Amino acid sequence: MPPNTQSSSDVLVLVAHGTRSARGVEMIAALAEAVSARVGATRVAFVDVLGPSPSEVLRDIPGRAVLVPAFLASGYHVHTDVRREVEGSGHQGVTVTPALGPDPALASVLMRRLRDAGWRSGDAIVLAAAGSSDSRALRDVERAALMLAEQADTRVDIGYIATGTPKVVDVVAAARVRGAHRVFIASYLLAHGLFHERLGAAGADGVTEPLGVDPGVVDLVVDRYSAARRGVAVI
Incomplete structure (x- = not known):
């Protein structure tokens, strides 16, 4: 397993759409857990259907945060909902990465x-x-x-x-x-x-099965997080 490269002030927040499917929620949780093994504690938030919302999670983070939108295309949720949630949180130390897809x-x-x-x-x-x-x-x-x-x-x-x-x-x-x-x-x-x-x-x-917790998806989330910490590709 790669070493933990996260500083205590860089919390990764994985933001997904949200679903009423218990299996879907479990899959997002499993993805966050796999990412956590690579970069440290990872929080999960949802923009629709269920909570917690990104703003709620961000208010609970005292230090810097890197928000990774777990979306396969950048539409209203990424361009509007995510930005609104970040602004509504009042958190001044948030970096938002590009969405996961396309890639x-x-x-x-x-x-x-x-x-x-x-x-x-x-x-x-x-x-x-x-x-x-x-x-x-x-x-x-x-x-x-x-x-x-x-x-x-x-x-x-x-x-x-x-x-x-x-x-x-x-x-x-x-x-x-x-x-x-x-x-x-x-x-x-x-x-x-x-x-x-x-x-x-x-x-x-x-x-096919959904993309889910494939190692390639885990790698992509980690890459988005790492690039944001280096000040690369911030939206």
């Missing part, structure tokens, strides 16, 4: 998940994202699809689970019409929850 490291995790689900070269891929009404988030998903397509060396189509079109089920059906014999859904979600559950009924031959 080539996540594309590598997606490739491992696809292979674990039975995907083989020649099978169609649909990247399934939650969706957003924020065009910035949609552009991030498009970038994520391009990164995955580069690693898979094949076309990757995008389908949305909740907000936005085309829906995942329609994209899977379109791949069948084009002649794909097998279609696999790459779940571009961090944790289990209602959105991931919906993917099982989309008509694909296989659905």
Whole structure:
């Protein structure tokens, strides 16, 4: 295990969306625990559905804090909710890192998940994202699809689970019409929850597990934290 590189005044706050799924909450907690083993005590906050909120967690931190948004695209929650929570906390020593995605490291995790689900070269891929009404988030998903397509060396189509079109089920059906014999859904979600559950009924031959507590995701959180401590890539 790498040595603990955290000073007592640099607390990592991992901020996730929030879910009513107990399994999803457990996955975020497990991710924070894995990160803690690398950098020291890591706190968890949520911007929606459940608490504690980022502002509540930050008010409980006396020293400096590094806030890492555990989002795969930067939309309203990252650009607005996170900033509002930081300002509302009154904390003067907070550094906010870029969101986790898109990033080539996540594309590598997606490739491992696809292979674990039975995907083989020649099978169609649909990247399934939650969706957003924020065009910035949609552009991030498009970038994520391009990164995955580069690693898979094949076309990757995008389908949305909740907000936005085309829906995942329609994209899977379109791949069948084009002649794909097998279609696999790459779940571009961090944790289990209602959105991931919906993917099982989309008509694909296989659905990957969420990104979850993959070592590549842990490494990415640690990298975001370390870069912020060095004064790099702060939003």
